[in-house]
Amino acid sequence: MQQPRRYAILGTGALGGFYGARLCRAGGDVHFLLHSDFAHVRRHGLVVDSKDGDFVLPSVHAYGDVRDMPRCDVAVVALKATHNHLLPSLLPPVLADGGVVLLMQNGLGGEEEAARAAPGHAVVAGLCFLCSTKVGPGHIRHTDYGTVRFAESTLDGTAAGITESMRSIGQDFAEAGIDVDVLADLVLARWQKLVWNIPMSGLSVVLNADTRALMTDTHARALVEDIMREVVAGARACGRAIDDGFVQKMLAMTLAMAPYRASMKVDFDDHRPMEVEAIHGNPLRAAEQAGARMPLVATLYRQLKFLDARNRTG
C-alpha cells in the first residue's frame, strides 16, 4: 500500500487552516506552518466550527519555521498574495523531489511567482469557493461553501488539461469530504473567478458595503454588472471566452447568497494589506497587454491603491 501524500500547509489561517484540518481529520499526513498562532496551536491544536460539522484536532504537527518541517509531496500556499515575496524562502526547504506546489490564492500572477520560487516543480492552483474566517488563534469558522477547483499552471499560459497531479490531490481533498472539481484551463478558471471578485471585492471596500447592499441598490448593481462585463471583455482579449450568461448567473448567485463580507474587505477592516495587485492590478495589466482597456477596473484599482496606502500608514 502506498504512503499517503504528505502536505505542508504554508499559512494556517481561515483557508489553509480549514482545508488542512479537513485533510488531517481524514487521516492525511499534514504539517502546518504558523506565524502568530504557533505557540497556541502547538499546545492546543486546531478548532474548526463548520456548517458541515464542528471538530477539534487537539494535536497537530505545528511549526514556526519552515526549516523545521519535513519535505512534503504537496506544499499548499495558503498565504495572502500580498506575502508572495516570501515564497523563495518558504517553498524550496519544504518541497520533496517531485513535490507539487498547490497555490490556493485569489487573483492572477501567483502561479508565476510560485514557479519562479520553486523551479522544476509543478504548480497546481486550487481555486477556493469558501466562506471562512479565523475567529481566534487556531480557531476557524467555516460558514458557507467550500468547493475547490483544481487546475494546473503552464509556463506559457496554455491549458494544461487534466493532469495526474491535480487528479491525485483532488482525490485527497474529495476523501476529506471537500467538494472538488478538476479543470483543464487554469487561465479561464481564474478569469471566471475574477468576474465576481473584481467588482465585489473592490466595491465592498470602496463603498464600505456587503454583497447584499451592493446588489439591492440600483446604481451599485448596475456598476457591478458593467464591471463584470468589462472583465469578460478583458478575458476575451486574453483568449478566454466567457459567455454572456455567466454574468447573469453571477449576479443571480450573489443576490441569492447571505450578505457576505469579501476577504478583501475583511483585510481592509483589519488594516492588513489588500490583495489589490493580484485581484485588480495583474488582470488590468494582462488585459492591457492583450490590447483591452478596462477603464472601470482601472478606476477601482486606483481607488483601492489610495485606500490601501492610507489604511496602512495611519
Added chain:
Amino acid sequence: MQQPRRYAILGTGALGGFYGARLCRAGGDVHFLLHSDFAHVRRHGLVVDSKDGDFVLPSVHAYGDVRDMPRCDVAVVALKATHNHLLPSLLPPVLADGGVVLLMQNGLGGEEEAARAAPGHAVVAGLCFLCSTKVGPGHIRHTDYGTVRFAESTLDGTAAGITESMRSIGQDFAEAGIDVDVLADLVLARWQKLVWNIPMSGLSVVLNADTRALMTDTHARALVEDIMREVVAGARACGRAIDDGFVQKMLAMTLAMAPYRASMKVDFDDHRPMEVEAIHGNPLRAAEQAGARMPLVATLYRQLKFLDARNRTG
C-alpha cells in the same frame, strides 16, 4: 439718481449669506430668505468672519416666507441644487417685472429649472469660486477666494455674449468689493468648472479625502487627471473646446491650494443630500446625448448615488 437694485437672497447659507452680506454692507437693498436661522437672524443679524475683514450686520431684512418679501430686481438662488424643486414656489412671488434670476449653483441644469419656474425672466448664472462655511446660525466664515463669474443663460444653450443684465449685476458685486468677471458663454464656463468639480467633489466623498490627500497620492492623482480629461472630452462633444493646458492648470492650482473639503463632502459629512445630479448626473447625460461616453464619471456617479442613498436612510 437711480434707485439701487433690490436683491432677494433665496437661501442665506455659506454662499448666499456671504455675498448678500457683502452687498448689504456696500449699501445695497438686500432681503434675506431664511429657513432654520430665521428667528436668530431677525434678532441678531448676520456675522461674517472673512479673510478680507470681519464684519457684523446687526440688523438685516430677514424673512421666513417668500410671500412676505418685497418684489426684487434680482432673485439670487443660493440654495443647493438639490432644492430646485422649490423654485416654482420661490421665484414668482419675489420677482419684480423685468426682474432677473441670478443662479449661484454648481453643476449643470439649474438654469433650465429656474427658467421653467420663472418664465419670461432672464436667468444669469453666477459661478462662484468661494471657500466659505456656515459655522453657526447667521454666522459665516469665509476662508478663501470669492470671485464670481457671471454668464447669461439662453434657452438653446448658445453663447449669450456679454449682456446688460450681467454687466449691471456684476457692477453691484464689484462695488461690494467682490472680484467679478463676465463671460460670453455660460455652457463653456460650466464645463470648465466641472473639470475640477466632477473629480474633486466626487473622489473626496468616495475616498473620504481632502484635495491635498488626493493630489499627493500617485494613484488618486492619476485618476483625478483621467477624469478631468474625460470631462474635457465630454465638453468637446457638447461643442465646447477646453484646451489641454486647462487640465494641467487645474492640477497645479489644486496642488498649490490649502487642503480643502469640497462642498459635496461637507454635505455628505453632515448627512445632507449631495448635488450628485447637478454635478455628475446632468453632465453625464448631456455628454451621452452628444455622443460621448464618460465611463469614469459614470462610475463615480453610481458610487455617489449609492453612498448618497445610504447616507440619508441611515
